[in-house]
Amino acid sequence: MSVKISKEKHEMPKQPADTRIKNFEEVALGYTPELAMAEAARCIQCPKKPCVAGCPVGIDIPEFIKLVAKGDFLGAAKKIKEKNSLPAMCGRVCPQESQCEAVCTLGKRGEPVAIGALERFCADYERIHGEPLAEMKTSDSSSGMVAVVGSGPAGLSCASELAKLGYRVVLFESLHATGGVLRYGIPEFRLPKSIVDKEVEYIKSQGVEIRLNVLVGTTVTVDELFEQGFDAVFLGTGAGLPYFLGIPGENLNGVYSANEFLTRANLMKAYLFPEYDTPIWVGKRVAVIGGGNVAMDSARTALRLGADEVTVVYRRSRTEMPARLEEIENAEEEGIKLMLLRNPVRILEDGEGWVKGMECIKMELGKPDDSGRRRPIPIPDSEFILDVDTVISAVGTNPNPLLIRTISGLALGRRGNVIADEQTGKTNIPGIFAGGDIVTGSATVIAAMGAGKLAAHGIDEYIRRKNGRGM
Amino acid sequence: MYRILEKEVLAPKIKLIKVDAPEICAGARPGQFVVFRIHEKGERIPLTIADSDPKSGLLTLVFQEVGKSTTELGMLNKGDTIQDMVGPLGTPRDIEKLDYVICVGGGVGVAPIYPEAKAYYRLGTRVVSLIGAQTKEMLIFKNRMEQVSDEIYFSTDDGSFGHKGFITEVLDDLLEKGPHPDEVIAIGPLLMMREASKVTAKYGVKTVVSLNTIMVDGTGMCGSCRVTVDSEVKFSCVEGPAFDGHKVDFDELIARQNRFLAEERLAMDRYLAGAGGCKCQ
Numbered sequence: 001m002s003v004k005i006s007k008e009k010h011e012m013p014k015q016p017a018d019t020r021i022k023n024f025e026e027v028a029l030g031y032t033p034e035l036a037m038a039e040a041a042r043c044i045q046c047p048k049k050p051c052v053a054g055c056p057v058g059i060d061i062p063e064f065i066k067l068v069a070k071g072d073f074l075g076a077a078k079k080i081k082e083k084n085s086l087p088a089m090c091g092r093v094c095p096q097e098s099q100c101e102a103v104c105t106l107g108k109r110g111e112p113v114a115i116g117a118l119e120r121f122c123a124d125y126e127r128i129h130g131e132p133l134a135e136m137k138t139s140d141s142s143s144g145m146v147a148v149v150g151s152g153p154a155g156l157s158c159a160s161e162l163a164k165l166g167y168r169v170v171l172f173e174s175l176h177a178t179g180g181v182l183r184y185g186i187p188e189f190r191l192p193k194s195i196v197d198k199e200v201e202y203i204k205s206q207g208v209e210i211r212l213n214v215l216v217g218t219t220v221t222v223d224e225l226f227e228q229g230f231d232a233v234f235l236g237t238g239a240g241l242p243y244f245l246g247i248p249g250e251n252l253n254g255v256y257s258a259n260e261f262l263t264r265a266n267l268m269k270a271y272l273f274p275e276y277d278t279p280i281w282v283g284k285r286v287a288v289i290g291g292g293n294v295a296m297d298s299a300r301t302a303l304r305l306g307a308d309e310v311t312v313v314y315r316r317s318r319t320e321m322p323a324r325l326e327e328i329e330n331a332e333e334e335g336i337k338l339m340l341l342r343n344p345v346r347i348l349e350d351g352e353g354w355v356k357g358m359e360c361i362k363m364e365l366g367k368p369d370d371s372g373r374r375r376p377i378p379i380p381d382s383e384f385i386l387d388v389d390t391v392i393s394a395v396g397t398n399p400n401p402l403l404i405r406t407i408s409g410l411a412l413g414r415r416g417n418v419i420a421d422e423q424t425g426k427t428n429i430p431g432i433f434a435g436g437d438i439v440t441g442s443a444t445v446i447a448a449m450g451a452g453k454l455a456a457h458g459i460d461e462y463i464r465r466k467n468g469r470g471m
Numbered sequence: 472m473y474r475i476l477e478k479e480v481l482a483p484k485i486k487l488i489k490v491d492a493p494e495i496c497a498g499a500r501p502g503q504f505v506v507f508r509i510h511e512k513g514e515r516i517p518l519t520i521a522d523s524d525p526k527s528g529l530l531t532l533v534f535q536e537v538g539k540s541t542t543e544l545g546m547l548n549k550g551d552t553i554q555d556m557v558g559p560l561g562t563p564r565d566i567e568k569l570d571y572v573i574c575v576g577g578g579v580g581v582a583p584i585y586p587e588a589k590a591y592y593r594l595g596t597r598v599v600s601l602i603g604a605q606t607k608e609m610l611i612f613k614n615r616m617e618q619v620s621d622e623i624y625f626s627t628d629d630g631s632f633g634h635k636g637f638i639t640e641v642l643d644d645l646l647e648k649g650p651h652p653d654e655v656i657a658i659g660p661l662l663m664m665r666e667a668s669k670v671t672a673k674y675g676v677k678t679v680v681s682l683n684t685i686m687v688d689g690t691g692m693c694g695s696c697r698v699t700v701d702s703e704v705k706f707s708c709v710e711g712p713a714f715d716g717h718k719v720d721f722d723e724l725i726a727r728q729n730r731f732l733a734e735e736r737l738a739m740d741r742y743l744a745g746a747g748g749c750k751c752q
């Protein structure tokens with residue numbers, strides 16, 4: 001007997017657009033158990049598992065989906081956690097449409113299985129119904145001691161994996177809170193901070209010691225860490241250095257880097273000003289420059305902070321936008337305008353140091369460039385002025401040089417990124433490993449997590465070998 | 472948590488605290504700063520390190536109560552704690568022996584100039600200090616500065632102590648008379664640093680200023696602290712806070728300092744309305 005499989009996936013319930021633009025609560029509400037089971041039943045359990053190959057960390061997707069279909073949600077969560085220790089986050093922020101869901105067999109004739117939504121459901125179910133966290137483990141330094149620098153997804157997963165392998169791990173973070181971009185960049189309405197807290201609690205329960213407010217390279221140097229007895233150091237310091245376009249007017253009042261805007265809103269909770277002390281100013285008409293997740297997050301945050309009109313200005317066309325599809329759709333539903341094939345050339349001043357408008361130029365797409373995307377070319381004499389009073393620049397970030405420039409001899413790439421082996425995280429300096437955005441430049445949460453985990457095994461091998469020889 | 476172990480009121484609304492922060496003290500060098508956050512709801516605020524003693528682990532900070540956060544910091548007493556503090560941040564000043572330097576400190580800016588004057592003085596550099604304040608009462612670090620200066624001049628806006636007028640006028644006189652120093656270091660309000668840089672430019676004397684821009688992280692992550700120096704955008708928290716005074720676009724910076732003026736006023740009014748009994752002296 002063959003069951004007819006619906007071509008469409010089951011949509012995740014969401015807060016209605018006109019309600020959610022007035023709050024910072026999570027937009028997507030997640031599947032109910034019934035919806036999850038119904039969606040899981042769409043999976044046809046392909047023997048070749050193309051989706052698994054599409055997953056950067058190789059989760060056994062059909063296996064966990066089979067468990068969901070049977071109603072064994074805790075079993076499914078366990079299955080996912082064999083490969084991915086941060087599923088509640090990945091289910092929410094992975095670009096599934098270009099990973100697992102892109103290659104799902106069902107996608108050929110209809111919509112792919114909603115793998116991301118199912119992953120998220122399992123992780124959330126487990127968070128509420130699963131076993132409480134185990135007793136605090138006291139860390140044990142007999143196998144060795146590792147310093148992990150940076151508490152973004154790369155650092156968190158590296159620390160967690162090393163703790164599992166029996167190492168004493170100290171995680172250093174320069175900010176006053178853990179999570180890296182998960183905390184300061186991605187807004188509450190897309191990734192509730194309670195989920196980040198929960199993951200950090202879990203890592204602490206594994207015996208990892210967390211030291212906040214330590215800027216490695218300055219407060220303590222890497223050499224000093226080795227002197228203190230650490231056997232290895234993992235660099236997971238991310239790509240936090242924002243760059244600007246270099247157009248006139250970028251230092252006017254009312255121009256923010258996306259990092260500043262989002263850090264004020266998320267890390268410092270400026271959306272709760274004046275209850276929280278950090279201020280944020282948003283005008284009536286906001287332009288956000290860029291087409292990635294950072295641009296979408298900034299635009300949607302600006303809207304929630306009270307802007308009347310928010311326009312995303314992107315120099316290529318919609319197909320080239322690097323943001324997650326779901327977030328582009330959400331943004332449009334919320335009333336954010338996409339102004340495609342337009343590029344800013346200068347920001348205009350009101351005479352008192354504030355933004356009064358932004359001059360843009362129209363673009364067309366030429367031949368593909370290095371990135372494989374068609375290169376945008378300005379159309380001569382097509383300038384026009386966008387009437388805005390706030391500009392948020394989300395045009396990219398570079399690896400943070402603060403720490404790495406203090407490590408003499410560390411091999412760096414062209415853009416100041418650390419060069420590290422993909423499989424082991426090894427750098428050219430013995431005992432120093434690296435992974436995540438500091439190596440790849442801005443990439444994804446799952447890639448950073450995967451790199452952190454691989455590096456943990458690289459470190460394990462390094463320390464074993466070092467101790468073996470020493471004995 | 473960072474505990475306040477000593478507190479001194481230097482002048483009305485200007486306070487000194489010594490905080491137990493051995494890790495920060497260990498590596499702190501002149502010209503560097505810390506970023507602190509008083510409590511969970513606090514903002515991140517930079518303060519230049521006025522002194523650090525690696526032996527006792529005590530970090531000296533001097534601040535003027537200008538907004539909500541500094542006023543709140545001023546309410547804290549010996550034994551109270553500050554939730555977060557990170558540092559030392561910023562590029563330290565490379566201090567080498569020179570023949571002669573002039574240190575110009577205005578208002579609360581005298582405190583951050585002290586470690587620089589001290590470092591030069593100890594190296595055997597001739598240090599002439601020019602200290603300006605609104606009134607005699609507002610003059611701080613007089614004794615400390617005297618100990619690390621070969622010569623010292625004062626000015627007050629109202630003439631209650633030393634020269635009546637701006638300290639940059641004293642600077643102008645000194646430079647006019649000559650001889651010229653190898654370097655002038657000016658730290659204080661933006662208007663004073665702009666004026667000092669204008670004066671020294673006339674005589675072609677190298678000038679270093681220390682900028683107190685609006686910061687969030689203090690580690691190069693947000694660009695809130697950006698300033699134009701020699702037509703290039705610099706992140707003051709990483710590449711500064713010290714810059715060549717002749718190359719800083721002060722007008723832009725002064726405008727940028729007003730970015731959150733309305734919000735700051737609101738926070739302050741709200742705080743004063745709700746602060747209850749005043750614990751300050």
Ligand SMILES: Cc1cc2nc3c(=O)[nH]c(=O)nc-3n(C[C@H](O)[C@H](O)[C@H](O)COP(=O)(O)OP(=O)(O)OC[C@H]3O[C@@H](n4cnc5c(N)ncnc54)[C@H](O)[C@@H]3O)c2cc1C
Nearest residue numbers: 150152153154174180181185216238436437443444445448
């Ligand atoms: C706004 C925004 C939205 C995004 N949305 C998505 C999304 O939807 N999906 C997705 O997959 N990816 C997304 N990304 C990208 C993703 O977040 C990053 O690729 C990922 O976080 C990189 O992880 P990481 O651990 O390498 O670095 P980070 O997350 O950047 O963490 C680095 C940490 O190191 C700390 N640090 C830096 N230097 C030091 C030092 N010297 N000493 C101590 N600590 C230090 C930093 O403070 C930070 O906490 C987004 C990024 C941004 C900015």
Ligand code: SF4
Nearest residue numbers: 043044046051104105
């Ligand atoms: S490709 Fe799609 S349908 Fe096939 S096993 Fe994976 S999730 Fe199921």
Ligand code: FES
Nearest residue numbers: 689691693694708
């Ligand atoms: S304060 Fe954020 S970059 Fe300088």
